[in-house]
Amino acid sequence: MSMPTIKQIRAYTVRGGGADYHDQGEGHWIDSQISTPMSKYPDYRMTRRSFGLNVLGTLVVEVEASDGTVGFAVTTAGEIGAFIVEKHLARFVEGQRVTDIEKIWDQMFHATLFYGRKGVVLNTISGVDLALWDLLGKIRDEPVHALLGGPVRDELQFYATGARPDLAKKMGFIGGKMPLKHGPAEGDTGLEKNIAQLAEMRESVGPDFWLMFDCWMSLDLDYATRLAQRGREYGLKWIEEALPPDDYWGYADLKKRVPPGMLVTTGEHEATRWGFRMLLEMGCCDIIQPDVGWCGGVTELLKISALADAHNTLVVPHGSSVYSYHFVVTRTNSPFSEFLMMAPQADEVVPMFNPLLLDEPVPENGRMRASSLDAPGFGVRLNPDSDLARPYTH
Template structure:
């Protein structure tokens, strides 16, 4: 890649078409992600026991970020954060990035993080930073003619990755050849004893369908308290879960430690809703988490995910990225210690293979026989299809 290529412009758009882009919660009514019973952070309350309203991503929506270089080339990426993230990008972060050398990814990331410290460190600010960072990597790949995984890794990158599938129909995922299957826990503490029994029945039913050897996981989506999670862990021991995911809210590290102490044979995972390497350092040092799950559209993008993976490798803590589509695939391809990736099935009933980001891109790879193939196309290997969705740039300069 030619040296001294600078950032000349940054544009941030809100994606207005439901089911397109990085927001997992942007789905039409009747979709399994939004309408199936799903434990969530509000599930400790009785009147929210069957609502996925705890998912803040559906309240802010998908975004698209474009970064233009001084040579006129453009890189892009989707993410989450809606109009608030677009405001952070165009009204604040942009001024610090124009004129910066595009190849200096860590410096660009640190500038954004430090500039937003007074209101950031997580949340919307990190969602914005993540999307900008992913677009930077796409532009670097396009300028160099190389896929992101090859630029980020040692050069000896995997071209194919094992995939597990998340959705409501694990038996179908086994038949399709996925490495393993994950379901959402239907109910939280607010559903009482009846909800608890329904949870155990659902898990036992799935295990019976899948057989005793097939890897099977459960996602609690931050919806439990310590005592409920402990009771659940004891009750599901006969069903040999591969892991229990996000049992508690992200900041409740002390109770995560207590859960691990009480149930040392259970694999507890977390990190989907953690931000930056500084947050992951706390998880690693706690000793409470067996597998880390950074989401590249939330944790800070590719630059920060690589730093997180380096820290985790040093402490011998496995990393399996949360969802993330093409971004997680390239991340895993660049880091050979990552054993597999996740495909959160986006089809209406969770029974058909479709692109993670909907109609936004051409070139998005789909799992075949439980594996994802990584192409040699430059950047993330995707081409934007702007005629297939609606978007608006709310903070364009006059």
């Protein structure tokens, strides 16, 4: 049977939740006071929406094959990403066989080098790549994890990211990662408040439950070092993304300064094998956390993971729901997964990309059977009631 070709690629935008999970309504924990690189300015300290964290919105990419099969994926790139897909990347996708994913990725990346390399351009390339993998899985009537070599374990286990690790423990998760509230601009008073929060949560969850701090690129080396040293008393398992993404030298120093046994993790806002090569070769961290919707898609994540495996470094992708689950279940160096608690008060398990995706699986008692990922492609459908807009065509 001849392999279908790609007839058309289309790019849509949508607001409110979806892949741009920061685009939430009032009162959501994800928009509460969280330490950010903008926290040094009091006007932008109390909410992340105040400095524009939710401005991009979700990008939806559809790829239609010559036999009528449609693959799709979502990521954070909004109207900028839609423009890039329709006006630039489409030429490298349309007319190609649905199996030509590696060539398409290489052409998209090198054609955008002069204005890309990271950020929203790589988010966009990731969205196209994920849509191509979804399409190939549907053409072959196989889940993406089968295309990647098949599961290496029968189930996934999860830690929860959200404001209530105490509730996450009751829901069966193996750990809870809290957003750090106070950054360096709030001085020792803020540091003490962070430690008090950790101490209170440790008292609530007991000695064996993982507790971590997500610092979201907001600290300096001195503050991160003090936070890690103080956190040791309360069993802080890791300190995540403490420094700006490009401060590889700072991460290398931080890894040497943290207490023995405490992990340094980062990579959520890193992209491509070249960015992660810096983290790995400079000994910056114990766990890398690429987001498959931002780092270059599955095609690039496979290369990043191989690099990490050679450096004896774990790969635990940032959030991204089914797009990371299909990858994690096939990798021996990805022993657990992150689950973002997207309920406004982090008090129940809801699908990460709700309401944009249908059939999106969620953990039960902190676990997910590999068999729940056996539908073709990534196993999810685009909600037909979504208010999609196609701002550009080609």
